[in-house]
Amino acid sequence: MRIDKFICKSTELTRNEAKKVLKIGDVKVNGEVVKNAATQVHENNTVDIDGQILTPRTSRYIMVHKPLDTICSNIDEVYPSILNYVEVDKAFDLHIAGRLDADTTGLVIVTDDGRWSHNIISPNKECPKTYRVWLRNPIDKSAIERFKVGVQLQGEDGLTKPGLLEIIEEQEVLLTITEGKYHQVKRMFAAIGNKVVGLHRESIGIVELADLPLGEWRYLTEGEVDFFK
Numbered sequence: 001m002r003i004d005k006f007i008c009k010s011t012e013l014t015r016n017e018a019k020k021v022l023k024i025g026d027v028k029v030n031g032e033v034v035k036n037a038a039t040q041v042h043e044n045n046t047v048d049i050d051g052q053i054l055t056p057r058t059s060r061y062i063m064v065h066k067p068l069d070t071i072c073s074n075i076d077e078v079y080p081s082i083l084n085y086v087e088v089d090k091a092f093d094l095h096i097a098g099r100l101d102a103d104t105t106g107l108v109i110v111t112d113d114g115r116w117s118h119n120i121i122s123p124n125k126e127c128p129k130t131y132r133v134w135l136r137n138p139i140d141k142s143a144i145e146r147f148k149v150g151v152q153l154q155g156e157d158g159l160t161k162p163g164l165l166e167i168i169e170e171q172e173v174l175l176t177i178t179e180g181k182y183h184q185v186k187r188m189f190a191a192i193g194n195k196v197v198g199l200h201r202e203s204i205g206i207v208e209l210a211d212l213p214l215g216e217w218r219y220l221t222e223g224e225v226d227f228f229k
């Protein structure tokens with residue numbers, strides 16, 4: 001890891017502040033002054049600022065119940081970032097493992113462990129995500145087979161990976177998919193001539209939103225974290 005990032009993970013300093021303490025020569029790695037912010041440090045290195053040895057914070061694994069009109073981004077834009085809801089130190093240093101659209105609600109996982117979140121995001125890992133979907137038009141049972149085979153999304157090569165469709169009511173379904181293409185769920189229903197009018201993510205792998213209130217967050221349990229390792 002770069003030393004400026006290591007300092008951020010071990011202190012309350014921002015990236016710019018870390019660069020400043022490096023520049024003035026306050027930081028040592030194994031007793032040698034290091035000024036270059038891009039210097040790589042490893043777990044077995046001893047890093048200190050003015051003699052104070054740094055220990056990086058352990059990684060954080062958090063779930064949030066995303067409200068409508070919030071965005072999965074590390075900056076606020078037209079709508080506020082969901083990271084505003086996560087009341088931990090340096091929440092904006094976390095990243096989002098699988099985005100939801102501004103008009104989608106439900107389960108979002110945030111972490112600062114990039115290797116771990118890769119197992120959620122990468123299509124090769126085939127991590128299942130289940131969405132509750134409300135539709136403009138009644139769904140035909142034939143959609144179950146069409147999604148099982150895969151559908152052709154506009155502008156994409158080849159079919160989607162198989163999706164598992166469960167019909168709850170004429171205009172309400174559960175869809176489980178293992179990919180996360182841009183607007184995938186909305187585009188899958190568009191591909192079969194329907195339209196999504198409401199979308200809510202209920203689970204990612206074994207992690208279920210369950211009764212976590214809207215706008216609230218909690219740390220994942222050890223078992224939930226281990227599932228994605």
Ligand code: URA
Binds near residue numbers: 099182184186187199
């Ligand atoms: N698919 C979509 O179309 N939107 C989302 O927010 C998530 C999946």
